[in-house]
Amino acid sequence: MIAQLLQEKADEIKHKDFCIAELNTNTAAIEKNERAKAELETKIDSLKTLIDTRAKEIEALKADIAEMQTQMKRAGEDREIENKEFQLTVADQRATQKLLVAALEMLKGFYAKKAALLQHGQEPVGPPPPPGFEAYKKNENAPGVMGLIEEIINDAKVMEAEAIKGEEDAQTAYEDFVKETNTAIVAASKAIDDKTKEKAQAETELAEAEATLEETEAELENLAASKAELHGACDFVLKNFDYRQTARDEEIEALKQAKAILSGAKFNALLQSYSA
Numbered sequence: 357m358i359a360q361l362l363q364e365k366a367d368e369i370k371h372k373d374f375c376i377a378e379l380n381t382n383t384a385a386i387e388k389n390e391r392a393k394a395e396l397e398t399k400i401d402s403l404k405t406l407i408d409t410r411a412k413e414i415e416a417l418k419a420d421i422a423e424m425q426t427q428m429k430r431a432g433e434d435r436e437i438e439n440k441e442f443q444l445t446v447a448d449q450r451a452t453q454k455l456l457v458a459a460l461e462m463l464k465g466f467y468a469k470k471a472a473l474l475q476h477g478q479e480p481v482g483p484p485p486p487p488g489f490e491a492y493k494k495n496e497n498a499p500g501v502m503g504l505i506e507e508i509i510n511d512a513k514v515m516e517a518e519a520i521k522g523e524e525d526a527q528t529a530y531e532d533f534v535k536e537t538n539t540a541i542v543a544a545s546k547a548i549d550d551k552t553k554e555k556a557q558a559e560t561e562l563a564e565a566e567a568t569l570e571e572t573e574a575e576l577e578n579l580a581a582s583k584a585e586l587h588g589a590c591d592f593v594l595k596n597f598d599y600r601q602t603a604r605d606e607e608i609e610a611l612k613q614a615k616a617i618l619s620g621a622k623f624n625a626l627l628q629s630y631s632a
Contacts, residue, residue, distance in 0.1 A: 386579045403559075406554075442520075452509075
């Protein structure tokens, strides 16, 4: 019985050590997986936010590109209209100049011829003027009329020059606008490519993180089940270990004393039998 009690005591000590070690290992594993779960949940939230942000940014960039293309198309249409108006303006001014120059040359020739006739004392050829008409004399307003025509010609030249300068400036501005817009479109397109790649990478990482989270949650469930089993097998032993060990020690000591008493009684009986 003493040997059996000693073996039970040793087995219980071994069981206690096993329980403490396994519970500590289980607790450490749970804590580790809970930290991993929290980190994964944070990462998943961050990735979802990143994916949503990049998706909105990509849509905004696409809208910007569409708007820039529309503005460039409108600018081209406006430039075409402006150019047609310019061509009409220049054509009108040049036609005006041509007509006025011809008229001016004709007037110059006419007045030069009349002036020459008057200078030599010659009267106009033909019958005398009808009653009520004055005799021909030099037109004092001729220089003023020709000056007015020359002024109109000069004004037409100025308008033509201004139209040409305005057309050149408008064309330069349009070309600059097209160049800047195309540069902006290229930059926006590159940004879309970069953000699309970043979004795709985040989606891959999100899928991996969600899969890992599922595995971690499954592991936590297994650890929780193991913890419950360990407590079922260990709580009684751990709670009553000192009491049970003390009780066994007392029982062993009592058995030893009883054994000693019994051994002493047998020894005395043996002596008495020899004496007889």
